[in-house]
Amino acid sequence: MLEADKLVLALVWEHDLNNLGLQTEINRLLGYFVLQVKGSTALGYQDINKASESFLKDLFQEVFDLPSLKDLNEEKPNFPGLDLGDDHTGVAFQVTSDNSLSKIQKTLKTVIDHGLHERFKVIKVFILTEKKGSYSQRAIDQVCGSGLNFDVSKNIIDYQDILRKCPKFNLQRQKRVLNILREHLDNGIVLTPPVVTEKKQDSDDFLTKIPQRWCHETTNDDTYVRRSAKTSQLVEWFNNKSTRAISITGIGGAGKTALLGYWLKHDNSRLEPRLDGLFYWSFYANKRVDDFLLELIRFLDQLEIDVNFKLETLSPIQSLEKFFHKLPPILLLLDGMEVLQECVSEGRSYGSFIDATLRDFLQMVIYAKRSWLCISTSRFPITDFNFVTGTESMCLTNLDPREGAEVLYNNGVLGACSERNEVSEYLEGHPLALRIFAASLPKERKTAPKRHLQDVFGRLDDENEFLNKLFRLLDFYSNTLSEIQESILEALALFRSPIPLTSIELIVPTINDDFPPEAEVLKLTLTTELGRLSSSGLAVRDSMVGGDVFACHPIVRDYFRDRLLNNTGGRAAIDILTSRPDELGFQGVSNLEPLLLATEALLYGGDIEAAIEIYVTRFKKGGAFLAGGLPKEGKRFYDLFEKCVSERPSFLEKAKFELGRGADRVNLDVFHFRNGAIYFDILLGELEDAETLLEIQKRESQGPRRSIIHNHTALLSYYRGDFGGVVTASNKTTNGCNEGGAVSVLIHAQANYLKFKAMLALGLESEAKKSAQEIKRFCSDISEPEGRILGCMASVWLGIEKRQVGDGKEARKVKSxxxxxxxxxxxxxxxxxxxxxxxxxxxxxxxxxxxxxxxxxxxxxxxxxxxxxxxxxxxxxxxxxxxxxxxxxxxxxxxxxx
Structure with a gap:
C-alpha cells in the first residue's frame, strides 16, 4: 500500500473515531438533560419548560438550521401556545414535558384561535421527556381542520429525533452541537429544581399547593376513561377525616394505577384540605421497603419540620417510629402492593403482607393520632386492613360496555358505537384485552371492529373462559408484531420485576440474531420499539432514579415466556441469567433472583435436568436459602418445584436423581421438594399451607422417610404452642430413626432438641434433662455445626430454667x-x-x-x-x-x- 493511501486511511480512521466520540458525548449530555427534566416533572416543578427554552433555542438554531429562531416570550410575555419561533422560515416550537395527546390538541387549538398558523406555517411540538409511540392523526385533524397541516409522525419530536440527525452532520457541526450542550448542561445553566416545590399557588385545589413527590410514574395516558362513580366514592372517603386507609383492588389490567393517577392529578377539585404533603411510591418498580422508607424520610426532611431522623444510628423504620408524632399528616400513595403480599388464595394469610417492616409502618400510619391517609393499589385484598376502623376498600370490576367502547374509540377503533359495545362485552370489559384488540386491528378494519372480532374468534359464544379469549387475541396480535418487537417481549417475559434498558440490550441479541451488533444502533432500535409496545399496552415503562425500566403485564408475560421457551433462543437467554447475573441491573430483589428466574423458565420448559443442576450447584441443595436467610426465596423455589413435579409425575422419571450415599442418600423426588416447601412455610409462619402439604406427605409416604414428616410435624406444633403435640411427633421421629433407614443423625438430634424445649415449656424439668443428655450423646457423632451447637444450647436452657447459670462457659460457647x-x-x-x-x-x-x-x-x-x-x-x-x-x-x- 502506498504511503499516501495509508495516510488517507489513517485520516479516515481518525475522523471516524472523532465522530464516534462526539456522538457518544452528545448522547450522554442529552440523556442527562432528559433525566433532569423527568426528575423535575416528577417533583412537580413545572417551570422546567421555561428554564429549558434558552438552551433549546441555541440547540435548535444549530440542529434545525434556524439562525433566526427566537424566544417568543421576549416578544410578548406568556406568548399564546408557542415558545420559540423563526419568522424567516415560518417554523415555531411548543416546548413541553407533557407528552399527552390532549396537551398537543390544546396547543394547536391555541395557535389557531390566535391566528398564529398564518404567521408560522410549520408548528412542531418538542417533548422534553419522550413522545409516545403513536398519536391519533384523526384527533389532531379534528382540531386543525384545513387551516393547519400537522403530521403527528413528523411534527411531534423529542431528543431521539435530535440524536438521529446529529450523525448526519459533518464533524464541525457536531462539535458546535456538543459545545452548546456543554455550555448549558455541564455548567448547570438549565435550572435544577428543588426537591420539594409548591405548585400553582393561585389554584383553589389544595393538592396543587402542597409539596409532592412522585417517585415513579402512574399510568396516565390519553386513552384513560373516567369512572365517575368510582371517583365520587373515592372523594367521599377522602373528605371523611376519619378515613385512614383506602385500598383499590382488582385484576391485573383493570386500571387501578390509571384511576389513582388521573384522579389525583386531574380530577381533584372536590377534595377538601386535610394533608400537608403527597408521596407516591410504586412497589412494582422497586419493592425494597427500606428504599421506600428512606425516600419518604428524604421527602419529609425537606418539609419545614424540626426533626433530626438520626439515620446514622437508627434504621428507617426505627427513625419513623421514634419521630412519627412530630411529622405532618401526609397523603401516602402506594402502588403495586401485590408484590409484597401473600398470593396463595387457599390460605388464611391470602393478601397479608409478607414484609414485617411494611406491616409495622402501615399499622403505625393507621393507628397513630396523626391523621395520615394511605391509598394503595393491589391485585389482592389487603387483609391486614380488615376489621380496622377507618379503612375502606374498592374493588375495580371490568369496564361496562359503554366505558369499554370509549376505550376502543380512544385507541383508534371507529365504526358504529353498537359494534364497539359488543366487542367490549365479548372481551368482558378487560382494559388490557381492549387495548390489544385495538392494536391488532388492521387499518382496513378500523371502522368494522365486529368483523375483526369474528376473524379472531370465529363463532362468537361466551362459553370460552376469559383467559382463553385473551390468549387467542394475543396469538392473533403476535402475528402482527415484527420479529424485533416479539424478541423484546420475550426478553421482558423472563423477569418478574421491571428491568432497565441495559438488561434488555444484554438479553435480546441472544434471542434474535438479526439485531444490529452496534451498541448505539441497538439501543436506538430498542428504545423506538419499546415506545411502540408501551403505547399498545403490551409493555410498561416506568421511571426510576437510574433511568427508565420496562416490564410487561403478568398475562402477557406468561404468554411470551411460553413462546420464548419453545424457540432456540430461549436457552441462550436463560444462560445469561445463570452466567452473568450481576450485569442484569436487578433492583429490589435478592442476588438469587436471576437463578430463580432461570429455574422457573427451565421447569416450565420441561428441562428438569438443567433445573436440578442449578439446585445442586448454585442453590447448594437448598443451603443457599438457609445460609443467606432467604425463606421467601426458598419457599418460592420449593413451591415451584413441588407444583411442577406434582402436576407432571413423569417429570422425574427421565432419570433417577440422587445425592449422597448410604444413610445420607437423598432422592430428588416430589417428596424431597415438598419437604423443602413445608420447612420454609413453617419458618415464614405460613402454618396453614405447611399443614396442607404435610397431610399430602403423610398419605403418599411410607417407611423411614416418615421420620422427616414427623420432625416437621413437631416443628409445626412447636410454633403453634402445642407442646404436647411436639413431644408426640418428636417421639415418632426418634423411634423411626432408631428403626434404621436413610435418616440422618442430625434429624435425630433436632427431634430431641424440639422435645427438650417442649418439656421445659410444660414444666417437666426431669424429662427435659433426659432429652438434653440424649442430645449431647448424638451431638458427639455430628460433624455439622448445626448439630453440635444443640447440645450446648440445651445446657444453657437448663441452666436458665434451674437458675444455675454457672460461669457462662456454655453461653459463650453458643455465641461463638x-x-x-x-x-x-x-x-x-x-x-x-x-x-x-x-x-x-x-x-x-x-x-x-x-x-x-x-x-x-x-x-x-x-x-x-x-x-x-x-x-x-x-x-x-x-x-x-x-x-x-x-x-x-x-x-x-x-x-x-x-
Missing part, C-alpha cells in the same frame, strides 16, 4: 458457635438464647441489647415472624430486668418463668 452456623434461623435462635442468659444473669447490658437488636433487624428484613415477636418480647423484658432492683421479689433472677 453461632458464627459458624449456615442456617440463619438457628443462628438467630442461638443469639436470642445468649441474650436471655445475659438478662437472667444481669450480664453486660450493651451486649444483650446488641444481640436483641441484631436478631430483630435480621428477622424483620428476612421475614422470620416468630423471631420478630421473640426479639420484641425479650427487648421489653430486657428493659424491665435492668431497671428493676435485684431485691425486688419480681426480679428475673428470682422468677425466671416471668
Amino acid at each position: 458457635m453461632a458464627r459458624d452456623i449456615n442456617e440463619q434461623h438457628l443462628a438467630l435462635e442461638a443469639k436470642l438464647l445468649v441474650a436471655r442468659w445475659y438478662i437472667v444473669t444481669l450480664g453486660p447490658e450493651k451486649q444483650s441489647k446488641k444481640l436483641l437488636e441484631e436478631v430483630y433487624e435480621t428477622a424483620v428484613q428476612k421475614s422470620y415472624p416468630f423471631f420478630v415477636i421473640a426479639a420484641q418480647n425479650l427487648k421489653a423484658y430486657h428493659s424491665y430486668a435492668y431497671d428493676t432492683p435485684v431485691a425486688d421479689c419480681n426480679h428475673p433472677l428470682k422468677s425466671v418463668h416471668a
Whole structure:
C-alpha cells in the first residue's frame, strides 16, 4: 500500500473515531438533560419548560438550521401556545414535558384561535421527556381542520429525533452541537429544581399547593376513561377525616394505577384540605421497603419540620417510629402492593403482607393520632386492613360496555358505537384485552371492529373462559408484531420485576440474531420499539432514579415466556441469567433472583435436568436459602418445584436423581421438594399451607422417610404452642430413626432438641434433662455445626430454667458457635438464647441489647415472624430486668418463668 493511501486511511480512521466520540458525548449530555427534566416533572416543578427554552433555542438554531429562531416570550410575555419561533422560515416550537395527546390538541387549538398558523406555517411540538409511540392523526385533524397541516409522525419530536440527525452532520457541526450542550448542561445553566416545590399557588385545589413527590410514574395516558362513580366514592372517603386507609383492588389490567393517577392529578377539585404533603411510591418498580422508607424520610426532611431522623444510628423504620408524632399528616400513595403480599388464595394469610417492616409502618400510619391517609393499589385484598376502623376498600370490576367502547374509540377503533359495545362485552370489559384488540386491528378494519372480532374468534359464544379469549387475541396480535418487537417481549417475559434498558440490550441479541451488533444502533432500535409496545399496552415503562425500566403485564408475560421457551433462543437467554447475573441491573430483589428466574423458565420448559443442576450447584441443595436467610426465596423455589413435579409425575422419571450415599442418600423426588416447601412455610409462619402439604406427605409416604414428616410435624406444633403435640411427633421421629433407614443423625438430634424445649415449656424439668443428655450423646457423632451447637444450647436452657447459670462457659460457647452456623434461623435462635442468659444473669447490658437488636433487624428484613415477636418480647423484658432492683421479689433472677 502506498504511503499516501495509508495516510488517507489513517485520516479516515481518525475522523471516524472523532465522530464516534462526539456522538457518544452528545448522547450522554442529552440523556442527562432528559433525566433532569423527568426528575423535575416528577417533583412537580413545572417551570422546567421555561428554564429549558434558552438552551433549546441555541440547540435548535444549530440542529434545525434556524439562525433566526427566537424566544417568543421576549416578544410578548406568556406568548399564546408557542415558545420559540423563526419568522424567516415560518417554523415555531411548543416546548413541553407533557407528552399527552390532549396537551398537543390544546396547543394547536391555541395557535389557531390566535391566528398564529398564518404567521408560522410549520408548528412542531418538542417533548422534553419522550413522545409516545403513536398519536391519533384523526384527533389532531379534528382540531386543525384545513387551516393547519400537522403530521403527528413528523411534527411531534423529542431528543431521539435530535440524536438521529446529529450523525448526519459533518464533524464541525457536531462539535458546535456538543459545545452548546456543554455550555448549558455541564455548567448547570438549565435550572435544577428543588426537591420539594409548591405548585400553582393561585389554584383553589389544595393538592396543587402542597409539596409532592412522585417517585415513579402512574399510568396516565390519553386513552384513560373516567369512572365517575368510582371517583365520587373515592372523594367521599377522602373528605371523611376519619378515613385512614383506602385500598383499590382488582385484576391485573383493570386500571387501578390509571384511576389513582388521573384522579389525583386531574380530577381533584372536590377534595377538601386535610394533608400537608403527597408521596407516591410504586412497589412494582422497586419493592425494597427500606428504599421506600428512606425516600419518604428524604421527602419529609425537606418539609419545614424540626426533626433530626438520626439515620446514622437508627434504621428507617426505627427513625419513623421514634419521630412519627412530630411529622405532618401526609397523603401516602402506594402502588403495586401485590408484590409484597401473600398470593396463595387457599390460605388464611391470602393478601397479608409478607414484609414485617411494611406491616409495622402501615399499622403505625393507621393507628397513630396523626391523621395520615394511605391509598394503595393491589391485585389482592389487603387483609391486614380488615376489621380496622377507618379503612375502606374498592374493588375495580371490568369496564361496562359503554366505558369499554370509549376505550376502543380512544385507541383508534371507529365504526358504529353498537359494534364497539359488543366487542367490549365479548372481551368482558378487560382494559388490557381492549387495548390489544385495538392494536391488532388492521387499518382496513378500523371502522368494522365486529368483523375483526369474528376473524379472531370465529363463532362468537361466551362459553370460552376469559383467559382463553385473551390468549387467542394475543396469538392473533403476535402475528402482527415484527420479529424485533416479539424478541423484546420475550426478553421482558423472563423477569418478574421491571428491568432497565441495559438488561434488555444484554438479553435480546441472544434471542434474535438479526439485531444490529452496534451498541448505539441497538439501543436506538430498542428504545423506538419499546415506545411502540408501551403505547399498545403490551409493555410498561416506568421511571426510576437510574433511568427508565420496562416490564410487561403478568398475562402477557406468561404468554411470551411460553413462546420464548419453545424457540432456540430461549436457552441462550436463560444462560445469561445463570452466567452473568450481576450485569442484569436487578433492583429490589435478592442476588438469587436471576437463578430463580432461570429455574422457573427451565421447569416450565420441561428441562428438569438443567433445573436440578442449578439446585445442586448454585442453590447448594437448598443451603443457599438457609445460609443467606432467604425463606421467601426458598419457599418460592420449593413451591415451584413441588407444583411442577406434582402436576407432571413423569417429570422425574427421565432419570433417577440422587445425592449422597448410604444413610445420607437423598432422592430428588416430589417428596424431597415438598419437604423443602413445608420447612420454609413453617419458618415464614405460613402454618396453614405447611399443614396442607404435610397431610399430602403423610398419605403418599411410607417407611423411614416418615421420620422427616414427623420432625416437621413437631416443628409445626412447636410454633403453634402445642407442646404436647411436639413431644408426640418428636417421639415418632426418634423411634423411626432408631428403626434404621436413610435418616440422618442430625434429624435425630433436632427431634430431641424440639422435645427438650417442649418439656421445659410444660414444666417437666426431669424429662427435659433426659432429652438434653440424649442430645449431647448424638451431638458427639455430628460433624455439622448445626448439630453440635444443640447440645450446648440445651445446657444453657437448663441452666436458665434451674437458675444455675454457672460461669457462662456454655453461653459463650453458643455465641461463638453461632458464627459458624449456615442456617440463619438457628443462628438467630442461638443469639436470642445468649441474650436471655445475659438478662437472667444481669450480664453486660450493651451486649444483650446488641444481640436483641441484631436478631430483630435480621428477622424483620428476612421475614422470620416468630423471631420478630421473640426479639420484641425479650427487648421489653430486657428493659424491665435492668431497671428493676435485684431485691425486688419480681426480679428475673428470682422468677425466671416471668
